[in-house]
Amino acid sequence: MKIAIAQVNPTLGDIKGNTLKIISSIKSADDKGNDIIIFPEMAITGYPPKDLVLDDGFIIKNIQALDEIKKQCRNITAVVGFIDKNDGLHNSAAVISGKEIILKQNKTHLPNYDVFDEKRYFKPAEDSEVIEVKGKKIGIAICEDTWNDGPCELLKEKGAEIILTLTASPYFKGKEKIREEEVLSKRCKKNKIPMIYCNMVGGQDDLIFDGHSYYFNSKGEKIFEAPSFEEGLFYVDTNSEEKTNYEINDTEQVYKALILGIRDYFRKNNFEKAIVGLSGGIDSALTVVLAAEALGKDKVIGMTMPSKYSSKGSVDDSLLLAKNLGISIKTIPIKETFSSYVSALSDEFKGRKEDVAEENVQARIRGNFLMALSNKFGYIVLSTGNKSEIAVGYCTLYGDMSGGLAVLSDIPKTMVYDLTKYYNKMKGKDIIPLSIIKKEPSAELRPDQKDSDSLPEYEILDQILDLYIEKGYGKDAIISEGFDKIIVEKVIRMVKANEYKRYQAALGLKVTSKAFGSGRRMPITNRWTG
């Protein structure tokens, strides 16, 4: 049996555009003589549609689109993800054959954890049905239904010979190993049934769908895998056991995820150019590099905004980086403007020592300049803070946190270094100057400031944050891993104390199993100190 995997990149809410994309894939696969084509979960609407689902017109339009698609299925059978309305709403897959819908298979297990809210909108399936296509018994599963017992076992029981899985499974570092080993291989082996797994690709706000679709045989062996972060139509012949090989390491995956996340955020919102404040530090350097790779060097503007605390090296390093990248760079010194604030505040601040207030004024002046260019020319400001800083609040609200997209907000500082080294190595030259990589991290908001004045070493901080945020360990559990009690307590206190900043943070690209944002819902008013 010849099956086409349509690893497509829909745009949320663009039902017309997504439908055209689906129809053109169907034609193409049909022309090539495929028996079946399978699309991702909710391919017609895009995923996750969030509260658009509560808009009746949106649901009606997506069902009308299915009718359009139906008419285009000549010889091929198409399996298309959509939202069905039938005794409530369902996350569903339509199987179309002979220009008719011959099965609607609803999703049984509705994820309602982390970034997922499917129980907010949908009712679960009550059954799973097997259907015959060209003499073969086919079962359909939707995403979470392959991660949990029930639907696949039921399909096997009912005689299914292959299971086709539609998914919209967002990427995080290490997830492909879980999908391959814990989900697909185990379930295929358990039920002695082969599975095709078609995953969405593309960026949607904070989420990045990685594609990386699969064919696993009934022994649980991986026969085919599609590339990650690339849209495409891929073909599987279930009679062939010839294995493909697709290798990619974690750092490269994260790099590709960020590129796609930036690119799709711009493309799908009709944004054209990005502007990045360059401090001379490694975070803004990596951000501008990613932007240039994602959007093209002529679509990215760097801006240095030196203050009296900026080292000469910081500006020179930024100029060199811009030159290496081939992007244009602007300079607006903030010294005069800062003086004007200091002077305006002199009565109010009389007799007070300089402190974080003056530091933040500078960060906010920079934010204001970046936003002024954004408002005047339509540039989107990319904010540059990494996950470690954002976790402990080492960032200024309305200052360096200003921006439409927080590119590195889920990248711990130690991973920032890994990505930087990966990038220079891939390019075969030090596009990001070594002086930037080797510089001791500093906000340069007061004389001789260093991050290590206020924070634990990043090597330690990132390990604690990984246990606390990603792995969900409590204080005692972290300490029992061998970390210093005082440091652990300080870090946890800082994370808790900065929920209010993150509440107002820009959208950030999720690349770990637990990002700040919609998947981590913390109260601001909270006296729990455990």
Next chain:
Amino acid sequence: MKIAIAQVNPTLGDIKGNTLKIISSIKSADDKGNDIIIFPEMAITGYPPKDLVLDDGFIIKNIQALDEIKKQCRNITAVVGFIDKNDGLHNSAAVISGKEIILKQNKTHLPNYDVFDEKRYFKPAEDSEVIEVKGKKIGIAICEDTWNDGPCELLKEKGAEIILTLTASPYFKGKEKIREEEVLSKRCKKNKIPMIYCNMVGGQDDLIFDGHSYYFNSKGEKIFEAPSFEEGLFYVDTNSEEKTNYEINDTEQVYKALILGIRDYFRKNNFEKAIVGLSGGIDSALTVVLAAEALGKDKVIGMTMPSKYSSKGSVDDSLLLAKNLGISIKTIPIKETFSSYVSALSDEFKGRKEDVAEENVQARIRGNFLMALSNKFGYIVLSTGNKSEIAVGYCTLYGDMSGGLAVLSDIPKTMVYDLTKYYNKMKGKDIIPLSIIKKEPSAELRPDQKDSDSLPEYEILDQILDLYIEKGYGKDAIISEGFDKIIVEKVIRMVKANEYKRYQAALGLKVTSKAFGSGRRMPITNRWTG
């Protein structure tokens, strides 16, 4: 039977403090010879605990607290809301009698819409049990279980003679009518059973619990209602049918909600003073008035930041308002600082007309000054934008949107006028000067600017927004209510185009059935135009 309703105001995560409050209420009610005392849903933890629920230590601590409470129940039976861990987590109520837990009643219907995410954390109850207290058969229901069929009917079937309901039901305008008529009266009448309804009181981030607890008899008549927005211990004798009378209109309710919301946000976060930028307009006037009433006039600072576009009236009106209120007021003109930006940007902006970029620079300078005082002195900035403006994006990100709490973000402009008039009337004098109330709305960011240059009249705008956001009407349905097609389309387009601003907005106090924030989850990247 004598039943005490403990309409308490817990602090989220302060398990120790909440436990002490519960124990002291139990003692007090016991001393007064009550048979039963009932607390709100999740009184031990506070509500909603969000992802704190995923922290094992938090759950353990709340169960230990129940053990402490148990020991304090001498003669009285206590019904206490907590989180149980038993084959998964449950939103549960413990019935304590003779220092033992004699029943744990879990919640059946888990709300998972608007601001509620209970299916993210909890498993539903499988049964509802009746228990005998002093010869009377008692049933327990938790919040949503009285809004939906099932649990109460089951309790009646099993012989319950009264149902005690624990709730954490956040306020919105008009909700008490729904609770009384659609929920309590109907369900009591249907099952011919009396109900006690004990609701939480207090502010928790965006949510304001209004208390307003009830006793309804088996004929569905309201016998007793506790005041709204006030903590207290109230007593009901189920043998008495003497009716209390508690009357309060919608505007007064909203006013009290906002006061409690501000007060608790400050108190529970250990914040002391608030600062409000006063533009001379009605929104900032109402905001500073509410702050002064909530926190005390010595805890609130007003600040005027006139620009070259500010009318003389604007500053004078703000000074008069501050004088009427008895709060201190500061003035920092932004003219010089704005000039410094204009000069720094002159190369970049050469040949370009002045536009929204320059307007926003001014708003952001004001944000920066407010935040500078916030950072230096620990004041919390209250932002002043109303719901109508925030809906259509007539506000500046990092400018007037800066702040820790957006007091009016769920108050439509027309309701701002109602509240202002209500306040002056209540005070018996024009604390808010008539010149502020009568002034035509203007952002004063360019010469002779008026809101009506860019927006429909607020009377029209607010009606369209009410239909679109609160009532969830689609475009066509709104037009068929008699509104102009072009205006409706423009308004909807503006609402959609400004999701990115609201994504970074400060926490706002929810007082309508659909506020921006956690109860309205919209994608930013979204091509759905319907």
